[in-house]
Amino acid sequence: MKHITLLVIMSINALTSAQVVEVCKNCDFKSIKTAIIQAKPFDTILIKKDTYKEHDIEINKPLTIVGQDYPIIDGELKGEILTVVSDSVTVDGLYIINVGTSYTEDHAAVRIKRSTHFTIKNLILEKLFFGIYLEKSNFGKIFNNKIIGEAIQEYNSGNGIQLWYSNNIDIVNNVIEHVRDGIYLEFSNHCLIKNNVSTENLRYGLHFMFSNDNIYQGNTFKNNGAGVAVMFSKNIKMLHNTFMTNWGTASYGMLLKEINDAEIIGNTFHENTIGINIEGSNRIVYKNNDFSHNGWAIKVRGACYTNQFLENNFLYNAFDIAYNSKVNDNVFDHNYWSGYTGYDLDRDGIGDVPYRPVKLFSYLVNRTPETIILLRSLFMDLIDFSEKVSPVFTPDNLLDFHPSTTQIQW
Amino acid sequence: MLKILKYSFFDLMRSRWSYVYLLFYFLLGIVLLFLNNDLSKAVITLMNVIIVLAPLIGTIFGVMYYYNSREFTELLLAQPLKRSSIFLGQYLGVALSLSMSLILGLGVPFLMYGLLQSSAIWNFSLLLITGTFLTFIFTALSFNIALSNENKIRGFGYAMLLWLFLAVIYDGFFLMALILFEDYPLDKLSLVGTMLNPIDLSRTLILLKLDISALMGYTGAIFKKFFGTDYGLILSIFMLILWTILPVMRMVFKAKKKDF
Amino acid sequence: MVSITNLYKRFNKNTVLSGVNLEIHQGGIFTILGPNGSGKTTLIKSILGMVIPDKGTLMVFGKNIKSNSSYRHQINYLPQIANFPSNLKVKELIKMIKNLRGDPGTDLELMERFELAPFLDKKLGTLSGGTKQKVNIVLTFMFDSPLIILDEPTTGLDPISLLFLKERIQIEKAKGKTLLITSHIMSFVEEVSDEIVFLLEGNIYFKGSVSALKAKTQEQDFEHAIASILSNNHA
Numbered sequence: 001m002k003h004i005t006l007l008v009i010m011s012i013n014a015l016t017s018a019q020v021v022e023v024c025k026n027c028d029f030k031s032i033k034t035a036i037i038q039a040k041p042f043d044t045i046l047i048k049k050d051t052y053k054e055h056d057i058e059i060n061k062p063l064t065i066v067g068q069d070y071p072i073i074d075g076e077l078k079g080e081i082l083t084v085v086s087d088s089v090t091v092d093g094l095y096i097i098n099v100g101t102s103y104t105e106d107h108a109a110v111r112i113k114r115s116t117h118f119t120i121k122n123l124i125l126e127k128l129f130f131g132i133y134l135e136k137s138n139f140g141k142i143f144n145n146k147i148i149g150e151a152i153q154e155y156n157s158g159n160g161i162q163l164w165y166s167n168n169i170d171i172v173n174n175v176i177e178h179v180r181d182g183i184y185l186e187f188s189n190h191c192l193i194k195n196n197v198s199t200e201n202l203r204y205g206l207h208f209m210f211s212n213d214n215i216y217q218g219n220t221f222k223n224n225g226a227g228v229a230v231m232f233s234k235n236i237k238m239l240h241n242t243f244m245t246n247w248g249t250a251s252y253g254m255l256l257k258e259i260n261d262a263e264i265i266g267n268t269f270h271e272n273t274i275g276i277n278i279e280g281s282n283r284i285v286y287k288n289n290d291f292s293h294n295g296w297a298i299k300v301r302g303a304c305y306t307n308q309f310l311e312n313n314f315l316y317n318a319f320d321i322a323y324n325s326k327v328n329d330n331v332f333d334h335n336y337w338s339g340y341t342g343y344d345l346d347r348d349g350i351g352d353v354p355y356r357p358v359k360l361f362s363y364l365v366n367r368t369p370e371t372i373i374l375l376r377s378l379f380m381d382l383i384d385f386s387e388k389v390s391p392v393f394t395p396d397n398l399l400d401f402h403p404s405t406t407q408i409q410w
Numbered sequence: 411m412l413k414i415l416k417y418s419f420f421d422l423m424r425s426r427w428s429y430v431y432l433l434f435y436f437l438l439g440i441v442l443l444f445l446n447n448d449l450s451k452a453v454i455t456l457m458n459v460i461i462v463l464a465p466l467i468g469t470i471f472g473v474m475y476y477y478n479s480r481e482f483t484e485l486l487l488a489q490p491l492k493r494s495s496i497f498l499g500q501y502l503g504v505a506l507s508l509s510m511s512l513i514l515g516l517g518v519p520f521l522m523y524g525l526l527q528s529s530a531i532w533n534f535s536l537l538l539i540t541g542t543f544l545t546f547i548f549t550a551l552s553f554n555i556a557l558s559n560e561n562k563i564r565g566f567g568y569a570m571l572l573w574l575f576l577a578v579i580y581d582g583f584f585l586m587a588l589i590l591f592e593d594y595p596l597d598k599l600s601l602v603g604t605m606l607n608p609i610d611l612s613r614t615l616i617l618l619k620l621d622i623s624a625l626m627g628y629t630g631a632i633f634k635k636f637f638g639t640d641y642g643l644i645l646s647i648f649m650l651i652l653w654t655i656l657p658v659m660r661m662v663f664k665a666k667k668k669d670f
Numbered sequence: 671m672v673s674i675t676n677l678y679k680r681f682n683k684n685t686v687l688s689g690v691n692l693e694i695h696q697g698g699i700f701t702i703l704g705p706n707g708s709g710k711t712t713l714i715k716s717i718l719g720m721v722i723p724d725k726g727t728l729m730v731f732g733k734n735i736k737s738n739s740s741y742r743h744q745i746n747y748l749p750q751i752a753n754f755p756s757n758l759k760v761k762e763l764i765k766m767i768k769n770l771r772g773d774p775g776t777d778l779e780l781m782e783r784f785e786l787a788p789f790l791d792k793k794l795g796t797l798s799g800g801t802k803q804k805v806n807i808v809l810t811f812m813f814d815s816p817l818i819i820l821d822e823p824t825t826g827l828d829p830i831s832l833l834f835l836k837e838r839i840q841i842e843k844a845k846g847k848t849l850l851i852t853s854h855i856m857s858f859v860e861e862v863s864d865e866i867v868f869l870l871e872g873n874i875y876f877k878g879s880v881s882a883l884k885a886k887t888q889e890q891d892f893e894h895a896i897a898s899i900l901s902n903n904h905a
Contacts, residue, residue, distance in 0.1 A: 207455070293451075316451065370596035373604055376454070377613060378462055379581035394510050417755075417766055424757045481753030485809075487720045488747035489770050492739045666737075669681070670720040 024048035027164040032065075032073070033057055047071045047094070047278035055100070059084045059091075067093035074098050078129075080107040090119040101156060108133035108158070109147075112140065112166075120145065130158035131179065134166040134188075142277065143172040151202045160198070163188040163211075171196060178202075182224065185211040194218055205231045205246075216241055221253075227272060229255040236262040246272040253294065256281045264289065266410065274299050275317070278307075287311055288410045296322050296362070305329045311408050314338060318375070319362040321398070328395040332357060336404040344405045355403040358394040360387035411495035411502075414486065418503025428511055430602050431467060435515025443523045449530040456516065456537055457616045464544040466573055468508060471487050472552030473569045475504050477562045484670050497553070497665040501658065505549040509542040516541075536619050540612040545648040547608045548573065550657035557656065557664045603635060607609075608653045617644045671696045671817060671848050672717055677726035680714055686712045687723070688872040694814070699849045701859045703870035705900060710748065710852045713869065714819055717850070718747055730817070743771065748810040750821040753802070756795025760785075760786065760805055763794060777814035779850055783834050784808060800826045811838055818842055820851045824858055835863060862890040868899065875899065879894065 005285065018256050020349045021029060021039045023046065024316030029035035032054055035045050044064040048071060055075040059065065073094045075081040079100040082091065089112075096109045108130035112118055118140040124130045131147040134140065142161060151157030155365030160176035162184045163169060163344035163357045174180040175198075182198030185191065186206035194219045198205035206228040208214070213235045221228050221241045227246035230236065236259060253272035256262075257283040268290045269275035275294040277288075282305045293299035306332040315338045316321045334350075342353035361380045364371045387394060422428055438459060442452040479500065486496045520534060528534075552569045560566035584603045590594055604610045635643040672694040679687040686709045687787050694700055702710045716728060717722040719735050719742065728735050735741055754763055781787060784804040789797060797805070803826045810818065820839075824832055837860055839849060853859050859866070860880055868876035868883070874882060876899070880892060889895040 043474075086418055345634070364589070367587055368592040368596070370592075370600045371491045371585060372583060373588075373600045373610075373614065375617060376458060377610065379578045382578065413766075417758075421755050421757050479755060481749070481751055482755045484749055485754065486770070487766075488718050488742065488745070488749065489767070490739050490742035525780065540864060603742055667722060669679075670715065 012035055018042045018044070018306070020044045020046050022046045022048065023052075025050055031410070035076065036060075036063065038341055039063055039209075042088075042098075043050060055079050055081050057082050059086060059089050061086050062088035062204070064090040065092065065094070065251065066090075066239065067095070070095040072097060073171075075100060075109075077101065079105075080109075080111060082110045082341075084110070084112045084115055084118060086389075087115050087136070088117045089115065089121065091121070092119070093122045095124045097125075097127045099125075101129045103156070106130050106133065106158060106160075106162075112137040116140070119143075124148075127368045128158070128179070130162060131160040131176070132162070134161075134163045134169065135161075136165045137169075138166060139168045140166070140172045141172070142174065142311050145168070145174045147174065147176045147179065151176070151179050153201055154180055157202060157366070159184040160201070162186075162214075163191065167191070170194070174283045176201070182204075184208065184224040187211060187215070188215050191215075192217070194221075196224075199223050203224065204242075206230070209234060212236070215239070220244070221246070224251075226250060227252040227254060227274075229257070230259055231255070232259075233259040234260050234262075236340065238264045240268060241264040242268045243275070244268070244270045248273060250292050252277045255279075258283070259284065263287075268292075269294055269297065276302050277301070280304065282306055285310070289314065291317055291320075293317065295319065298322070300324070300330070307331070310334055311404075311410075313407050314357070315407070319359060321357040322366055323361040323395055326393075326395050328398040330398075332398065332400040334404060334408075335400050336401045336406065337400065338410050340403050340405070342403065351403040351405050354399040356391065356394070356399055359384045360393055363393045412493075412495055413497045414491070414499025415502045415506070418475075418479075418500045419477075419507050422471075422504060422507040427607070428472070430554040431508065432515040436519060436564055439516045439519030441517055446631045449523075449528055453533045453616075454620065455538060457613070460537060461544065461613050461616075462577055464512060464541045465577060465609055468545040468548030469552045469569045469573045470510075470541040470553075471508055472501075472506055472549040473556050473566050475500070476553055476556035477565065480670075493635055493665050494662045497557075497661060498658070499660065501549060501553050501655065503632075504553075508545045512518055512545065513538055514542050530650055533616070533619055534550035540615055540650070543654060544608060547650070547653045547657065550654060550661060551595055553661050554657050554664065557661060557668060560579070570602065576607050576609050583611070605649050606652060610625055611646055611649055611653075613642070618642060671731065672850075674717075674731045675727050675729075675774075676712075677713075677716060677728065678724045679709075679716065679721060680724055685872055687716070690726070690869075690872070690874060692867065692874060692877070694848060696848050696851065697843075697846050699843055699851060699862050700867060702850065702852045702869060702874075703859060703896065706867040709872050710869055711821060714821055714850065714852060717783070718742065718745065718819065734747035740883045743773075744817060745813045745817045746810045746813050746818045747772075748806055748818075748820040748823050750825070754792060754794040754805070758794050759791055760777065760797070761790040761795060762813070763805065771813060773813055775813070777783040777808055777812040779846050780808045780811055784831060800828060801826055804831060807835060807838075816847055816848060818849045820849065822853060823851065824853060824855050856893045856896060864896070868896075870899070 020042050021035050023029045023032055023035045023380060031110045032047060032052055036059060039045055044066060049069040051072040051074055053074045053076055054235045055078045070093060073081055075098045076097050080170050081096050081099055091110060091278045100107045109122055109125040109128045110206045111133045113135045115137045120132055120142045121144050125147045128149055132142055142296060147160040157180040159181040160179040160183060161171060164349060165187045166191045171193045172195055174196045177200045180202045182205045190212045191214045193216045199222040201224045203225050205224035211233050215237045216237045222244040224246055228243060233384040245254055246400045252274035253269040254384045255277045257279045260283055262284045263285060265287045271293045273295045275291045275297040277299045279301045280303055284307045286309045289312045291312060294317045296319045297314050297317040301324050309332045312335045313336045313404045337355050337357060340351055340355045342351040344351050363382050442455055446452055468511060544640050555569045556565045559568060588600060674690055674692040677690040693739060702713060706778050712721055716723050716889045717730060717765055721868050730741050733741060764777055786804060789801060823835060827835060842849060863880055865884055866881055867874060884895050887895040
């Protein structure tokens with residue numbers, strides 16, 4: 001009984017001792033750094049609206065740092081701004097600008113180092129090098145942040161949100177633009193990347209390597225220099241994302257390299273030079289995706305085995321599928337192809353003639369890229385037609401036996 | 411020359427076939443714009459039609475007009491007129507009236523659609539410009555063939571062969587060349603090959619101004635450099651002008667030597 | 671007025687004119703005769719600059735016609751086949767030719783005589799051969815030029831129009847003009863000619879008046895005279 005009473009008193013004590021520490025021009029604390037030094041663990045530091053010229057702020061105890069009406073923290077290009085080295089830190093509602101650029105160190109607006117259970121939300125980051133950088137930190141949430149860079153060249157710009165050896169992180173509802181890579185994951189597993197908008201980035205909208213069991217859902221990747229690159233990962237789920245207008249001589253909606261056992265479902269690939277570029281990726285299910293107005297909807301290179309392309313819409317792409325070999329071990333079934341010209345006599349919504357998605361021209365372009373100069377010429381249309389009638393060069397078992405006659409709805 | 415041009419022009423403008431041609435483009439424009447509602451897609455489809463049809467119609471009308479107006483030409487030859495003005499006038503009359511059909515036939519639906527507010531106006535203008543160039547080039551080529559062949563049927567046959575060659579067969583040889591020499595750098599070969607055929611040149615010129623140019627730039631640095639810059643545009647237009655002027659010059663030269 | 675020296679013309683392997691020398695003086699009616707393919711039309715077209723000779727010089731009104739077109743202001747030409755742009759109306763054709771020559775011309779009287787008024791608004795493509803020929807004649811005679819060249823002018827004409835044509839030819843002659851005519855209708859030739867130029871195998875076989883020809887061939891009848899030339903020559 002006594003022990004319980006003591007415990008209650010202690011916890012009440014702890015609650016009441018969790019104070020709000022205010023920072024402003026006329027407050028006791030005029031700088032964030034001093035407020036942090038003075039604050040006790042689990043205190044809340046309330047930063048009032050003003051401009052604070054500070055950098056290298058280390059948060060080394062569990063604190064909640066809240067900005068009121070977006071106070072500005074100006075790093076004056078001198079280095080990193082916030083560094084979190086403690087568990088259970090929340091950073092909320094700050095306007096952080098002028099992160100220092102360096103060729104030797106990756107300065108970030110906010111860095112989380114070997115910590116867990118953190119929340120980074122409602123931040124606006126501008127004039128940055130790296131945005132939010134997670135280093136061996138787990139179980140965190142990053143949401144509602146706006147990261148707007150001014151990246152011009154790859155070598156002296158950083159990434160919007162970067163994860164390195166960090167697991168179980170939720171990245172939700174962030175807007176990232178004009179940085180090098182919008183979201184970058186390396187050796188990070190069990191993460192949820194959801195409803196983010198990553199646009200106009202210099203290199204990739206999303207980039208991950210060696211990161212397994214992640215879910216990417218409802219994100220929009222638009223106008224990025226090279227699109228989205230995902231490599232060397234297993235058990236990925238990519239659901240309902242939009243990959244748009246990644247036009248350029250070496251751009252694609254998505255590059256898959258050495259990805260195994262993934263689900264790619266319900267995504268939209270619109271106006272990309274290459275919708276999906278697939279290299280050495282196996283056992284992937286592509287279902288209910290829309291591929292519209294791309295140069296190549298899907299370009300398959302190298303060994304790709306037992307992939308399934310089911311119930312997708314291929315709409316007005318210059319080339320639907322490109323293969324660089326005559327061997328096909330992948331299944332195409334029940335897709336809708338806008339280029340399908342067969343008939344459906346029994347009116348069951350499935351064309352009676354199989355569709356052959358690889359055109360001779362796409363085979364030729366694969367073999368001799370310069371032949372692209374004959375794109376949309378009458379001659380090419382003619383030989384494509386003859387190849388369709390009797391395939392010689394394209395994999396003759398690459399057929400959709402049940403092409404849908406109407407666009408597939410889901 | 412201007413007088414002859416005027417008469418040939420109005421003569422053709424009043425012919426049923428000019429109306430058919432104009433109406434065809436008009437309907438095509440309407441269908442593409444109002445049923446499809448995608449302007450850049452419409453421009454691509456129009457390009458496919460124009461690069462085949464404008465040369466074909468230019469060839470057919472050129473040959474037909476020449477042979478059908480032979481007696482009229484003789485009448486003109488007996489008048490105090492220079493030969494060059496007679497033939498240039500007739501040629502320009504045909505080429506201009508065909509171009510008019512093209513420009514009006516497509517321009518009106520596009521204006522109705524609200525093209526002036528659209529960003530596709532440059533692509534569309536380029537389409538009309540290359541279409542007009544092709545009309546002028548192929549009308550000139552067909553006049554050349556007609557001038558060199560008294561036999562109507564043979565002349566018509568040669569003209570159609572020329573069209574078939576440049577529209578289809580040429581690309582076949584082009585493709586064979588590209589594949590045969592695939593071990594060598596092909597950038598220059600493909601650029602030169604394109605320049606030497608006005609249809610290919612027009613097609614490439616339009617494609618490189620459309621978004622689809624990224625597909626072309628996918629290969630080789632010279633492509634990228636060529637297609638990515640104004641230099642390519644200027645050189646292409648220059649080649650089209652050359653393609654127009656050379657046959658016209660030969661036509662005038664040939665006309666001066668010919669007996670009627 | 672027209673002076674031709676040493677005129678040669680070949681079409682492919684076919685020699686049509688081989689060294690023609692011809693002098694045509696001002697005033698009077700010259701008819702050019704000859705069997706089919708003797709080079710009548712070629713000769714006329716050479717004078718008009720429509721056929722470019724291989725060799726020889728052609729002087730019209732004292733000037734070499736080589737690469738020159740303005741001398742045709744002073745020539746009226748009636749082509750053999752009257753085929754006009756079919757979309758043009760008669761009215762427009764006449765207006766056009768006037769416009770092209772930059773000469774208002776005098777077509778009203780001619781139109782009246784040929785009774786062409788009802789056809790003025792018709793398209794040329796719809797006219798009969800005879801009516802077209804009438805239009806053709808109107809186009810030829812409506813300008814006042816010192817040299818008039820008629821290639822088979824009687825083709826397709828009804829008797830009344832033919833009569834008028836002959837009348838017109840005499841009027842022009844009376845004005846002191848030079849007329850150069852080809853025709854196959856011997857009676858017509860005999861009736862109108864002051865001088866005959868007989869072409870045979872690309873050369874001038876005979877040049878002189880009808881009576882001189884008769885005298886030379888010792889025939890009374892003009893048609894027989896011509897026939898005798900042809901049969902003697904071929905014999």
